[in-house]
Amino acid sequence: MQKRHAALGMFAVLLFSYVINAIDRQLFSVLAADVRNALDLSLPQVGLASTVFTLGMGVAGIPTGYLLGKMSRKSVTLVGLVIFSAATYLTAYSRGLPDLLLYRFVSGLGEAMQLTALLAIGTSYFFQHRAVAASSLNFTFGIGAIIGPNLGAAILGATHWKMPFIVFGLSGIVAFVLIVPLVKPWFSEARPQPDPAANRSGAPADPALDSLWAPTPLMLAVATAFAGLSIYGYLGLYPTYLRDALGFTPKQAAGAVSFYGLGALLSLLGGWLGDRYDYRKLLFFSLLISAVAGGLLFTELGHSLALHATLSFVFGAAISGMVYANLSAGIIKSVSSAKAAQASGLFVASLYIPAAFAGYLLGHLKGEMGWTLAGILQVSGCALLAALLAIMAGARRAD
Template sequence: MFKLTTLFFLVMFVIGTDTFLISPLIPTLQSLFHIPTEYSGWMVGSYALGYALFALIAGPLSDGWDRKKVMLFGMVCFSVSTMLCGLATGFWSMFLFRFLAGVSAAFTAPQVWAMIPALFPAQKIAKVSGIVMAGLAASQAFGIPVGSLLASTHWSYPFFTIGIWALLVAVFIFYALPEMKPNQVPKAKTSIFSRYLPLLNSRTARRAFLAHFLFQCGFFAAFSFIGKWVADRFHLSIDQAGYVMFFLGLGNIVGSLGGAYVIKALNRFNTLVVGFFVSIICFIVLPHLPSVTAFESVYFFIFVNMGITFPLILGLLNSLNPAIRGTISSLANSIMYAATTFGSWIAGLIYAAFDGFSAVGILAAICFAGSLLSFIFSGILARDAKAKKEFAS
């Protein structure tokens, strides 16, 4: 079990690091490739676009295939496409290779969340999910510093380094992961998107995924503008803002590793309610704090809550229909990236219109409140509690 937990941690760490890797490189690549400022963000957006689009396809396909082969193939392609980014000669080649990296990640990462409930006993799922989530949190904390350090020698080195690491993880997948063939082979061919019908036809699923969208939209709307806010409000340099992000990433790690113990003490419903209420209050007071230390301290709690709540939400979503966990995981990831794009866009408009972070904080608070209400009224929490009682008896 330790071997599989380590493997899943590394998969999420490598993919997460690549996601955040390009952020510190944008000014360098913009100058190198002569890219206008208004287009430079697409070097990040192309990755999210590839992920969001193909996650919808990857999930249904993976439910009918051996998950080990899907993850192995996805990780190898991820390794190759990431290393190709280091060979990019201009904007469009970088756009293409980043897009392909996002597509590869869309086939790889959702398999982790679909495999955990199948490979681990029920009482271990929350703990393992928290450790795996810590891999993503660690990439958030260390991705930007690692990228900056490697890029100080040459801008391509971060891509080659992560690509090589991804290839080593692929070897680990080949030797450590058991075959995971589908439980049932469909008698007749069905369209990819017909696999989503059980979710679309379920009121519980629709409301739960809406709650997931609002949660991610609120978090990433505020997250996208942390750097700009601390620069505008506290006059921090780019390097100093990076240290702020590093500290906040540690909060995510703390929440991920300690989440199972919190859930055990409070239960899932109370954990969700308390965490959301704390975050809502934090988002409202953040813009009015007098110092960067106070800002970091309060935002640290938000990231701790993110580390606890995110794997909890994914666990709830995967409980909707155990037969299509790959579809559920891919849809959840696709929604997350769509929410990231939408939330960042709306937050940018609000930040410019109201000249500050106050309105963005209120937007995040409203999204979290809507998410909590949607989770409660979906009935997924009550159903999860009932399932646990039946399992215990």
């Protein structure tokens, strides 16, 4: 019991570092309008800058899954923390679109390294509660999604657009000095438990569970890609929509978006449900709710901050609290436990490579058909496609 409490304490330290990761990811969208004016960017360009970090996350996802077989998970976590914190700091000194995109891309590389390592740590040590372990990461993402926009807007109001990047970039030092002495190898490097699907010789009873490219994980990966386009269409340009189209102040826009983070706090419930019931059905209904709420956010809701906040909460609760947790855990469950790190990498790549272009796509669609149709087409449409793919995915699980 004492060892388990120590493990929970170490996981809490790692989750704290992920809050900083989440803050860094959420910060740019609130400052996008200010960065756009300062660097003289078009809407599609700033939309691309808002989400291009996810390309770095996606590119790094699968290689990091294999890197975890060569380096300790703790080391990968620390290297990722240093990379994304440094890139966030340097974003403040961008002089134009090329270096801005470079810093955003590099920040995504570091964020993916940290996320993939943390998924591997949590789902390996807490093997019997993989969905809860995965969802705890998204729970802490929700905390960062609440803190980041609001504190970033407050710093912006008191100083200038560069200062929030500087402050949050330097905050990674705090997490680094906590992880180094407090997180022990017996926790971070714990091997997955023997797979219940294995026979006495140690080989998986079902060879499909030992392949990352079997139909079930691949179909869930494609569903993840469409969910990412929906999530990051919202996260990338919804604050810009509120400010440019509806005239919200930075503080009001940040307040509305932070309710998405509040909804993400339901991740632990989503993981608990996914561990006990058919996660495919949970994904299907959660994605349907996401499609409705996400589409309504871009319709004529007037200037009601309360209504925007409410729908942002519903969208966040459904797609972040329920969908994110169960897509990540679902891909991991669909393969053998020995492939957990690689499955984590597949999830990260599937979510974040397409999401890199979500802001650019929504900005382009807005130019062609206006905010409302663009938002419905991308945010709602992609969620519906993800729902169909999730319910069609095979029911086989590596439990």
